[in-house]
Structures are given as C-alpha cells and as structure tokens.
Amino acid sequence: MKVCILGAGTMGAGIAQVFAQNGHEVVLRDIKEEFVEKGYSFIEKNLARMVKKEKITEEKKDEILGNIKATVDLKNAADCDLVVEAAVENMKIKKEIFAELDQVCDAKTILASNTSSLSITEIAVATKRPEKVIGMHFFNPAPVMKLVEIIRGLSTSDETFETIKELTESLGKEGVEVEEAPGFVVNRILVPMINEAVGILADGVAGAEDIDNAMKLGANHPIGPLALGDLIGLDVCLFIMEVLHDEFGDPKYRPHPLLRKMVRGNKLGRKSGEGFFKY
Numbered sequence: 001m002k003v004c005i006l007g008a009g010t011m012g013a014g015i016a017q018v019f020a021q022n023g024h025e026v027v028l029r030d031i032k033e034e035f036v037e038k039g040y041s042f043i044e045k046n047l048a049r050m051v052k053k054e055k056i057t058e059e060k061k062d063e064i065l066g067n068i069k070a071t072v073d074l075k076n077a078a079d080c081d082l083v084v085e086a087a088v089e090n091m092k093i094k095k096e097i098f099a100e101l102d103q104v105c106d107a108k109t110i111l112a113s114n115t116s117s118l119s120i121t122e123i124a125v126a127t128k129r130p131e132k133v134i135g136m137h138f139f140n141p142a143p144v145m146k147l148v149e150i151i152r153g154l155s156t157s158d159e160t161f162e163t164i165k166e167l168t169e170s171l172g173k174e175g176v177e178v179e180e181a182p183g184f185v186v187n188r189i190l191v192p193m194i195n196e197a198v199g200i201l202a203d204g205v206a207g208a209e210d211i212d213n214a215m216k217l218g219a220n221h222p223i224g225p226l227a228l229g230d231l232i233g234l235d236v237c238l239f240i241m242e243v244l245h246d247e248f249g250d251p252k253y254r255p256h257p258l259l260r261k262m263v264r265g266n267k268l269g270r271k272s273g274e275g276f277f278k279y
C-alpha cells in the first residue's frame, strides 16, 4: 500500500515508522524542510536504537528507511491509497488540509485523521468524499502502543471502516470501534487526569516528582501524569481540554490556568526540551 503521512511531528514520524516497518511505501510530508528532516531523523534514531538492541539488523533499518520518502510537496499524496493526517489539533487547519487533499488525491484514496478529540463528521464535510473519511487514532509512542481507535464519522462507509480495521490489524495493532464523541474514549479519561495533576501541582499539594511517583507506585501507571503530559505535548493536552470544555460545556473540563501558562511560555514538554520536567 502507498500511504501519505501529513505532519512529521511527534505522531506523524512515529506513524510513518509503523507503516514503513510493515513494508508499506510511505510519503512523509510536512510544510517546511526543517520539520520533515526532524521527523525523518527521529525515525532514523529510533531504528538505530533497535539495531543496537539487536531487534533489527542494519540491513533491515536501511530497508525501512528506503520505504520512506520525506517531502514538502503535497502532490506526492496524489496516488496514495491512504492519507493519515497528523498535523496540529485545530479544526480550521484540519478542514483546510482535507479540502486540499480532496482536490489533490485520487478518487480511491481514503482520508484518515489522527485527531485526538475533534469531530470526524465536521472534518469530512470539507471534502466531497465523506464516506472515505475516518478517524485512525494512534497512541504515543506510535511504534510501541498497541491501540488504534477507529472512529466513524456520520457518513463513513462500512467499506472504509473494514479496510482501516484490517489494515490496523496487519500493522500489529488492535483496533477498537469508537462512535464519534469529543476525546473519544482514551483521551476523555486520560487528559482530564493530566489536567487534574497540573491542578494538584499548582495547589502545592505535592511536587512534580512526588505527584508522578504517587501515580506510578499507587496506581501502577508506567509513567506519571505530568511526564505523560510532557510526552504528549502540553499544547496538545490544552487543545484536547479546550475541545472537551467547548463541546460538553461542562466546567469539569476547564483547562487549568497553569497548563495554559506552560503553553504560553513554550514549555511544551519533550518536543521543546522542557515541560514539567527537563529533557
């Protein structure tokens, strides 16, 4: 299959790696050369670590990298069977991207979004092929996490759904079928938990390390909520809280002012080198 991944950031690079490792031809596209290069070198580093751990050979690494074409030119998406959009979590931008994809791509192309929280139905109406638009929500880090939430919009066809479900399984992932709802399943639980941890920190109940240790040792989480916020990206966490808050209109989803402050100060977590912890 030929797959285009739009956005070479935290998720786009990981998703591109997953497809390339499974033998698919991948076009990795971002809006600037420097972003494309950053995403590609992230994949190179991941694969080099796998070689060091003797999980794959040097030849396999080269073969996987050979499956990836990194580009800024959207025309490379034209003959793809599938596009997975992993650009910023913003409805206006996603609609612009999908409208453009609808013009550029072949009629056969399925257009999927890796959105964390937004309406697939609304994204789909930016195209003339809403039956071929679907949510394919990977989890971070994409090469490691087993789950993909597969989200139907109002007009997503059964054929599109079945194609994506089979593809998900062929990638070694497990797909769960999710009806469209803000934040779907995982993020409606996980991101308010992170927001609550930010509130606990702001209230001075405990320090960042103690909050994280408490949840690791007391709830058996692999990493604490603040480190998880840093892994996801605090800007992404804020976008998701804003969607939950706006869509449900329930004050329990209010983004904590400290979360906003961190994003305003460009302390976004791992991707900016500092969030609640330093990297």
Ligand SMILES: CC(=O)CC(=O)SCCNC(=O)CCNC(=O)[C@H](O)C(C)(C)COP(=O)(O)OP(=O)(O)OC[C@H]1O[C@@H](n2cnc3c(N)ncnc32)[C@H](O)[C@@H]1OP(=O)(O)O
Binding pocket: 014, 046, 049, 053, 055, 115, 116, 138, 139, 140, 141, 142, 143, 144, 145, 186, 187, 190, 222, 223, 228, 232, 236
């Ligand atoms: C916001 C959204 O829309 C949805 C989301 O994604 S929410 C976030 C969901 N993700 C989580 O909850 C992650 C929680 N954290 C974890 O599961 C673990 O901390 C972790 C898997 C990320 C790292 O595991 P760890 O044991 O702490 O560290 P580490 O030993 O370095 O890594 C474990 C494995 O993952 C691999 N790994 C870690 N980070 C990786 C990355 N970014 N890319 C690829 N592989 C990675 C490591 O190479 C290692 O592989 P092996 O076991 O094969 O050697």
Ligand SMILES: NC(=O)C1=CN([C@@H]2O[C@H](COP(=O)(O)OP(=O)(O)OC[C@H]3O[C@@H](n4cnc5c(N)ncnc54)[C@H](O)[C@@H]3O)[C@@H](O)[C@H]2O)C=CC1
Binding pocket: 006, 007, 008, 009, 010, 011, 012, 029, 030, 031, 032, 035, 085, 086, 087, 088, 089, 090, 093, 097, 114, 115, 116, 117, 137, 138, 139, 140, 231, 232, 233, 236, 271
């Ligand atoms: N960070 C996470 O843990 C997860 C994020 N997501 C979702 O995945 C999407 C991407 O998130 P991240 O990778 O974290 O963001 P990021 O900020 O790391 O990367 C986004 C990338 O998209 C690029 N981009 C912006 N407009 C574009 C366009 N028109 N075409 C191509 N690329 C474009 C940006 O230049 C940037 O490199 C968001 O919708 C987010 O909600 C989903 C699962 C987990």
